[in-house]
Every structure is written in structure tokens, then in C-alpha cells.
Amino acid sequence: MSERQSSRKDAIRNREAVLAAADALFSRRASPEDITMADVAAAAGVGKGTLFRAFGDRAGLLRALYEARLEPIREAIEAGPPPLGPGTPPQDRVRALLDAVLCFKLDNGPLALALEDSGSDSSPYRADHYERWHGLLRAVLEQIPGLTDSDFTAHALLAATRADLVEHLAGERGIPRERMREQLAGFVAKVLAPGPRPGGTAEE
Amino acid sequence: MSERQSSRKDAIRNREAVLAAADALFSRRASPEDITMADVAAAAGVGKGTLFRAFGDRAGLLRALYEARLEPIREAIEAGPPPLGPGTPPQDRVRALLDAVLCFKLDNGPLALALEDSGSDSSPYRADHYERWHGLLRAVLEQIPGLTDSDFTAHALLAATRADLVEHLAGERGIPRERMREQLAGFVAKVLAPGPRPGGTAEE
DNA sequence: TTGCAAAACGGACCCACGGTCCATATCTTG
DNA sequence: CAAGATATGGACCGTGGGTCCGTTTTGCAA
Secondary structure (H helix, E strand, C coil), X not given: CCCCCCCCHHHHHHHHHHHHHHHHHHHCCCCHHHCCHHHHHHHHCCCHHHHHHHHCCHHHHXXXXXXXXXXXXXXXXXXXXXXXXXXXXXXXXXXXXXXXXXXXXXXXXXXXXXXXXXXXXXXXXXXXXXXXXXHHHHHHHHCCCCCCCHHHHHHHHHHCCCHHHHHHHHHHCCCCHHHHHHHHHHHHHHHHCXXXXXXXXXXX | CCCCCCCCHHHHHHHHHHHHHHHHHHHCCCXXXXXXXXXXXHHHCCCHHHHHHHHCCHHHHHHHHHHHHHHHHHHHHHHCCCCCCCCXXXXXXXXXXXXXXXXXXXXXXXHHHHHHHCXXXXXXXXXXXXXXXXXXXXXXXXXXXXXXXXXXXXXXXXHCCCHHHHHHHHHHCCCCHHHHHHHHHHHHHHHHCCCCCCCCCCCC
């Protein structure tokens, strides 16, 4: 899983050095904007050329880092125990999923921010990690009887966990972690709540 | 309200020329990123210095444009007829408010995108137009009995109308305007629906 | 071990863009 | 009309992402 089949070993070594260095830099609390590619290269002890050769561009590096940090959660979702893993009742799983996303953003604030920002040309919605979250969430939502528009609902729920919103609430407004998890859970609950009449009140 | 009390009239004239030119440029379908300050200056027939003197920086220009386009809606909210204006039952008003935001983003895609993106250093959540929307929405939500966490709920609902999401759904996925409005309305309805038990874990 | 081509390196270099500066042109007032 | 105040505009700067290419490393094979 961790090796690219690049033939040469120095390439692999450098790639990992860069990844490690970037990981360290983005963990140190700082505006993601303040970390330049040159910084990363220097921290990794390689030249900029190497860095770009390995990851294509800034977004590529960010993506790689993101995926790496996401790995454990992904595993937990694909084959872990409830409430994250499969075999959980849909409603619980949706809540667990969103809670996991929230916690992830809470823990990886700067990185997530950087990644979502970097989508200046390509919106965050084209990133395939988003596609994965959305696809999974939608699939689970679809199993809940009486719930329509799972596609849009999945988008809307995920939007509530956008990195910059989370960052704003946690950083600027000082809302503590547990409080935010409760609030999100409450929100999700409202959305999932078996309405008095599915589709009833929303008549245009 | 529309004049700055700059003493000199050419300043005012240039300011409006810039505003008009920028408005035109951002209406022409193009990635907001492709429009540089130099472009705007050229289109307005002024020098870059003038442009920066008048608006401070790129974000300032975007903000000014945004506010200008927002003006009608703002009036409709402050003193217009229902369902947008005051004196509307809270639930209806919330729905109308979010529908208005959605329509606005639908109509002003590139500009809204540019503004939200420009928040690389300052998240969109610091912009005071956001504060206004959020404050208003929260206030209205607060009038709905049995609804807790209005602050977070307001954020979460607004998140569902983020410019890049709207853009993605409308552009990439080709979801038609009316469909999206329905979906958002349905989502809002779910959130506002008087839950069977507020705060309870709705489980089997 | 040595030879050699392919692959990777790295940092000088390029360029686009936001933002600044200041000599000059334009107002405004008395 | 003079003179101070104010605005102008485009040359100029710093920064940071991304590229290029001469040099070094690696893998393979003789």
C-alpha cells in the first residue's frame, strides 16, 4: 500500500520524506497559506523539482497527505465494527459517518482547510475523496425508508462539516469539540427524523 | 447610500466605472480566477493604482460588487412583503430566506464563487455579509418553538447554499434551477419539522 | 568491476498576479 | 488665476507556483 512501483528507490525514499515533512509542517499550527512548496522541499531536504515530480502540483501533495491521514477512518468504515462499519442500522451509521468527518476536520484543521481552499480552479466537489464520502453517505441514506432526495441530502449534510466552517466555529468562536459534535448530531437527527409525513409539509 | 463623500467627483466617477466594468466581467461566464485586477482596470479604462485606491484590494472590490447586487434582496428582507419581509411566520420566512440565498447564488455564480474563494486568508465566515445572513437567520430560527441550537442550525442551513456546492450541482451535474429549489426547500422543511421528540435519539 | 543509459535530482529560472509608489495631471477653493 | 490638495496610471516589486536542464544516482549487464 505504501510503495509506488517506481523502479528507483531514491524516488520512493524522497517521496516519503516529502510526505513526512509536509505532514509535520501542516501539523504545526499555522495558516496553510504560510506553507509554501519551497518550505516543504527545504524541510524534506530535497529540491523543488523533486517535489513537483513526485506530486504534480500543490493540490496533488495536499491530496496525498489527506488520503494518508484518512486511511484509518476509511478502513474503519469499510470493514470495521459498528457504528462506523457496515452492518450498522442506516440512521446510526449516518450519524457516525458525519461525526467521523467532523472529528477528522477538527483534528486536521489546517490540512483540510488547505485542501478545500486549493480548489480555486477545481471546486472541492471534484476531489474524489469528496465523491467517496458523498457516494457512501448517499447510499446509506437511501436505505432509510421515507427519505427522499438522498443525493442532495448527502451534499447538504456534508456541507455542515466544511473545513472552514468547522475551523470558524472551533477557532474563532471557541466552541468546544464535544459541544460541536452534539450540535451536529442534533442537526443530523432532525434531518433523519421520520417526519410526521414524509414529503408532506413541503408543498410548493 | 450610493455615494461616497469623497470630495472629488472624478474619484466617484472612476469608482463607478470600475464597479460597472467588474460587474460586466464577472457576468461574462468565466472562471473568477481568470479575471485579474489588471483586467478590471483595463476594462474600466483606469490604472491599477486607481482601482486599488478605490477598493483597497481584490477582496474589497468583490465585496463592493457583491453588496451592490445584494441590495435589492436586502431591501426585500428588511421592509418587503411576505414571505421575505418581516411579519412572516418564522418557518415560512426561513424557507423564503434560504430560497432567496440559493437563487442569488444561482444568478451570481461566478461572483459568489470568487468572493468565497478569496477568503483564503480570511474565511468566508468573517465577511460581514455572512454575519448578516447568519444573524438574521438565527434570529428567525429562534422564534420557532422547540428548536434548539439556532446558531449552529443557521450555519448548517447556510452551508447547504455554499456557492461552490450550488455551482457544482447546477453546472457539473446539470440539476435545473427549480429542482434544486425544491430539494433545498425539502431539506429545510425536514430541519424545521417539529420533531417527534426534540433531542431524543430517534432509534428503533 | 566497470560501462552506460535511463531515471531522478535540485535549484536557478520564469512568469503571472496582487499590491505599492511617485512624478504628473486634475480638481477646488479663495 | 494661483496654489494646495487630491487623484491618476503605469512602471515597478515581492512572492510563490511551476518548469528546465545540466548533473548525479541507480540499475543492469557485460
